Amino acid sequence: MTKQALDDQGYAGPVSVFDAEECARILSSVRAEAGPPPTWPKGWAAGSPAFHRVASDPRILDLVRPALGDDIVLWGTSLIVKAESDIHPFHTDVESMAPEGGFVTVWIGLENTDRSSGLKFVPGSHRYGVTVQELNHRAGIGRDQSSDETTLDAARRHDPAAEIVQPEVHDGEALVFDGRIWHGSHNKTKAVRTALLLQYARADRPVRIPRRYTWPLAFRTSPKPPVVVVSGAGQRAANRIVRAPRRSRQLGNGAHLLPVARLKPGETFASFQHFWGATPTLTDIECHSSILAPGSSPHALHQHLEEEILVVVSGTAELHIADDALGSVNAERVRMGPGDFAYYPAHQHHTLSNAGETPLLYTMLKWTNYGKPDDRRAARLAFVRAGGIVRSAAPGIGAALWQVRSRWLRRLHAHVSVLARGEGYAPHADRYDVAILLLAGSVETLGRDVVAPALFYHPAGTSHGIRATSVEPARYLVFELAGRPSPFAAIARLHHRLANRARRAS
Numbered sequence: 001m002t003k004q005a006l007d008d009q010g011y012a013g014p015v016s017v018f019d020a021e022e023c024a025r026i027l028s029s030v031r032a033e034a035g036p037p038p039t040w041p042k043g044w045a046a047g048s049p050a051f052h053r054v055a056s057d058p059r060i061l062d063l064v065r066p067a068l069g070d071d072i073v074l075w076g077t078s079l080i081v082k083a084e085s086d087i088h089p090f091h092t093d094v095e096s097m098a099p100e101g102g103f104v105t106v107w108i109g110l111e112n113t114d115r116s117s118g119l120k121f122v123p124g125s126h127r128y129g130v131t132v133q134e135l136n137h138r139a140g141i142g143r144d145q146s147s148d149e150t151t152l153d154a155a156r157r158h159d160p161a162a163e164i165v166q167p168e169v170h171d172g173e174a175l176v177f178d179g180r181i182w183h184g185s186h187n188k189t190k191a192v193r194t195a196l197l198l199q200y201a202r203a204d205r206p207v208r209i210p211r212r213y214t215w216p217l218a219f220r221t222s223p224k225p226p227v228v229v230v231s232g233a234g235q236r237a238a239n240r241i242v243r244a245p246r247r248s249r250q251l252g253n254g255a256h257l258l259p260v261a262r263l264k265p266g267e268t269f270a271s272f273q274h275f276w277g278a279t280p281t282l283t284d285i286e287c288h289s290s291i292l293a294p295g296s297s298p299h300a301l302h303q304h305l306e307e308e309i310l311v312v313v314s315g316t317a318e319l320h321i322a323d324d325a326l327g328s329v330n331a332e333r334v335r336m337g338p339g340d341f342a343y344y345p346a347h348q349h350h351t352l353s354n355a356g357e358t359p360l361l362y363t364m365l366k367w368t369n370y371g372k373p374d375d376r377r378a379a380r381l382a383f384v385r386a387g388g389i390v391r392s393a394a395p396g397i398g399a400a401l402w403q404v405r406s407r408w409l410r411r412l413h414a415h416v417s418v419l420a421r422g423e424g425y426a427p428h429a430d431r432y433d434v435a436i437l438l439l440a441g442s443v444e445t446l447g448r449d450v451v452a453p454a455l456f457y458h459p460a461g462t463s464h465g466i467r468a469t470s471v472e473p474a475r476y477l478v479f480e481l482a483g484r485p486s487p488f489a490a491i492a493r494l495h496h497r498l499a500n501r502a503r504r505a506s
């Protein structure tokens with residue numbers, strides 16, 4: 001459907017790509033890119049793992065492949081923020097206006113997107129062979145004088161039936177358009193609208209950096225913009241091809257404060273990404289916290305390749321589980337309170353809602369791992385009610401809760417620890433990753449004093465210790481994630497040995 005619509009109208013969609021939870025997470029991960037983009041305004045394409053991660057999502061590549069074929073490069077990525085009443089007059093994107101085509105842009109609304117804040121197009125204008133800017137320049141119309149009326153006048157000289165359309169689009173939905181189409185926007189809502197722009201080209205199309213964005217145009221001959229191959233093969237004769245920014249950066253040892261369980265007026269959901277990356281035993285681990293208003297749910301039942309652990313930090317959650325997307329097979333609803341957690345195996349359908357009267361705060365760990373999955377004796381869905389445990393068996397020693405082997409992990413273990421003031425253990429390193437969710441009290445760890453709720457992640461081989469500092473006992477959940485042997489496991493073992501030797505020597 002995309003190809004036909006792209007050929008005929010010059011745009012396709014909206015197509016639903018991301019749910020609310022993913023939109024919030026993408027926003028927080030791309031916003032975390034510090035500083036200006038490298039090389040040129042759209043240079044994040046080649047420099048940012050966060051942008052690259054979204055831009056190489058198979059769901060998005062499936063949208064552009066019918067139009068561009070198998071060999072595709074990504075040349076531009078940006079976050080487009082439009083304040084209330086911001087106008088972006090009709091234009092043709094100058095980098096992709098080459099009359100022979102071969103450029104496709106994917107625009108995805110992430111925040112406050114609707115028809116009155118989204119994009120408008122002149123369908124069919126990709127075939128006019130001329131840009132709005134050139135026509136305006138010839139007619140002596142400046143950027144400030146350009147309007148829907150002047151644009152329509154110009155369009156009707158090419159096609160008397162030309163019109164302006166404004167698709168009904170929402171957060172998480174994509175509009176896919178030909179690089180030559182005339183488009184613009186006017187945010188008529190009372191909110192800041194944020195969208196993601198991902199720009200692709202056929203591998204044989206040279207991408208150029210404009211010297212200026214006004215008419216008459218001029219392009220730089222050097223430097224050539226860096227492009228990244230996201231499907232098939234690139235062509236060095238056409239473009240400067242660079243390596244993809246590392247999809248998985250190595251995670252460091254870290255302490256992460258959880259957000260306050262509060263929402264802005266009118267907001268029903270907020271999500272904060274704490275970290276994502278690779279560790280010595282995991283290819284990809286991601287962690288975020290979300291806040292949900294009473295009665296609301298972040299998304300419909302969904303399932304994915306990754307395994308997940310969901311911990312309720314405060315409030316009351318009702319988890320919805322099923323074996324199908326409609327919730328008609330083996331549906332189950334389970335209530336959980338603070339300190340309780342659930343484990344979802346890969347491809348388990350799940351979602352949740354806030355069943356309490358106050359905002360619900362929960363934290364999720366989500367991971368996949370190297371190589372082939374191992375489903376022999378792999379763990380099933382589990383609900384572990386650890387919230388009621390307020391005292392461990394012996395001071396400082398964790399009460400074991402649950403231990404399994406999973407699709408992606410050799411061993412996944414959980415225990416709860418309660419420490420009186422001054423109790424704890426000295427820094428050491430483990431052969432597995434350790435995630436610690438501090439639910440009550442405060443502790444000293446990694447050289448700082450941290451108050452609950454907080455999360456500590458210690459990749460295999462990194463040094464960590466903990467000591468309770470609060471008058472009330474410090475209570476925390478510990479998850480140990482041990483991946484299967486991998487090329488990186490040997491490195492982890494070496495780190496582990498060196499760290500422990502250094503500790504003994506000191």
Ligand SMILES: [Fe+2]
Pocket residue numbers: 091092093183
């Ligand atoms: Fe544009």
Ligand SMILES: [Fe+2]
Pocket residue numbers: 302304308350
């Ligand atoms: Fe999920």
Ligand SMILES: [Fe+2]
Pocket residue numbers: 428429430434464
């Ligand atoms: Fe440890």
